[in-house]
Amino acid sequence: MTDTGTLVKRARSGDRAAFDALVTEALPKVKGVVWRMIGHPEDSEDVIQEALVKAWAGIARFDGRAAFSTWLVSIATRSAVDHLRAQKRWRRESQIAYANICASDEGLQAEVMSPMREPEFVFDAREHVAYCFVCLGRSLPPDEQAALVLRDVMELSNREAANVLGTSDSVLRHRLSAARAQMKERYRGLCALVSKTGMCHQCEGLGQAAEAVGARRAPLPDIDSLAVRMGIVRSVDPSQRRNAALHDVFFRRCKPIEDEGAGSVTPEDCIGAAPREAGGEA
Numbered sequence: 001m002t003d004t005g006t007l008v009k010r011a012r013s014g015d016r017a018a019f020d021a022l023v024t025e026a027l028p029k030v031k032g033v034v035w036r037m038i039g040h041p042e043d044s045e046d047v048i049q050e051a052l053v054k055a056w057a058g059i060a061r062f063d064g065r066a067a068f069s070t071w072l073v074s075i076a077t078r079s080a081v082d083h084l085r086a087q088k089r090w091r092r093e094s095q096i097a098y099a100n101i102c103a104s105d106e107g108l109q110a111e112v113m114s115p116m117r118e119p120e121f122v123f124d125a126r127e128h129v130a131y132c133f134v135c136l137g138r139s140l141p142p143d144e145q146a147a148l149v150l151r152d153v154m155e156l157s158n159r160e161a162a163n164v165l166g167t168s169d170s171v172l173r174h175r176l177s178a179a180r181a182q183m184k185e186r187y188r189g190l191c192a193l194v195s196k197t198g199m200c201h202q203c204e205g206l207g208q209a210a211e212a213v214g215a216r217r218a219p220l221p222d223i224d225s226l227a228v229r230m231g232i233v234r235s236v237d238p239s240q241r242r243n244a245a246l247h248d249v250f251f252r253r254c255k256p257i258e259d260e261g262a263g264s265v266t267p268e269d270c271i272g273a274a275p276r277e278a279g280g281e282a
Contacts, residue, residue: 002018002021004022004025004067004068005064006018007019007021007022007068008022008062008064008068011059011062012059012060012062014060016056019055019056019059022068022072023052023055023072025068025069026068026069026072026073027048028239029069029072029073029154030048030051030069030072030073030076031044031048031238031239032153032154032237032238033073033076033077033080033149033150033154034047034048034051034076034077034079034080035134035238036130036133036134036137036149036153036233036238037077037080037081037084037134037137037142037145037146037149038080038083038084038134039131039134039135039138039247039251040251040252040255041248041251041252042252043083043255046083047076047079047080047083048076050079050083051072051075051076051079052072054075054079055071055072055075058075066163070160070164073154073164074163074164074165074166077146077149077150077164077165078164078165078166080142080146081142081143081146081165084138084142084145085142087259088258088259088261089138089139089140089141090135090138090139090254090258091139091258091261091265092136092139092186092190093190093265094135094138094139094254094257094258095132095135095190095202095250095254096190096263096264096265096266096267097254097257097258097262097263097264097265098250098253098254098257098263099202100263100264100265100266101257101262101263102253108253111249111253112209112246112249112250113209113213114249115243115245115246115249116209116210116213116215116246117213117214117215118245120242121210121215121216121242121243121246122210122215122216122217122218122242122243123206123207123210123211123215123216123217123218123243124217124218124241124242124243125203125207125217125218125220125221126218126221126232126235126236127236127241127242127243127247128202128203128206128243128247129203129221129223129229129232129233129236130232130233130236130238130241131243131247131250132187132190132202133153133183133229133230133233134251135250135254136183136186136187136190137149137183138258139182139186140179140182140183141175143165143167143175144175144176144178144179144182145179146164146165146175147161147165147172147175147176147179148176148179148180148183150164150165151172151176152176152180152230152234153230153233153234155234158172158173158176161176180226183226184226187226187229190202203220218242
């Protein structure tokens with residue numbers, strides 16, 4: 001097997017096969033960052049492809065001071081930030097708006113139920129927590145969202161995350177603090193698997209819907225803090241999600257709804273709506 005240093009030298013001299021070999025090794029990290037920032041499957045793929053084009057165009061300037069995977073993640077993260085800056089920021093209640101629209105549209109309901117009818121489908125609330133993280137993250141300023149993903153999900157150090165984003169340690173810490181505070185407050189209203197109001201209404205509603213068509217549920221996790229939720233988000237491998245087809249439907253539908261600002265964000269009695277009051281520590 002050719003070592004990384006040799007592949008880098010060959011890639012810098014214009015060897016596309018060497019570049020592709022480097023990309024193959026780095027791609028899981030890249031996809032992990034981009035999915036957790038973008039969510040939408042086609043948009044995520046577009047951002048990744050854009051990052052790869054930029055990386056190939058700039059490979060001759062790669063100085064090797066950082067690992068190739070870190071360099072590629074930096075390019076992909078900045079591409080994701082640029083993409084999000086060009087998009088309308090989602091409302092924190094994006095899932096509620098979609099659920100309310102879905103409740104009165106039999107076609108949208110059937111679309112949600114279709115993945116659940118697949119023989120291998122198992123509703124996994126852990127994956128739904130990770131999905132919620134992406135949706136809520138899209139309600140943050142993109143620079144803050146990126147800081148949160150890099151530090152609390154990818155577990156980069158402050159210095160590493162600051163370098164990826166091309167900013168200072170102090171700016172990174174400020175953005176991270178703001179993102180954590182907002183996510184704690186926003187998760188409190190939409191994700192309360194263990195709280196005074198009981199199980200998260202959305203997870204329970206989707207779990208019941210899955211059972212109604214004969215699907216199974218994975219055991220529910222115990223959640224009592226933002227830190228625990230972040231641990232769940234870290235543990236979910238975007239490339240190994242059992243509920244990917246279901247959540248891809250959600251992302252594809254949420255995007256046009258949020259672009260238009262459509263749908264009521266007042267919780268109603270429908271699958272996926274959050275409770276009106278969610279207590280407990282978030």
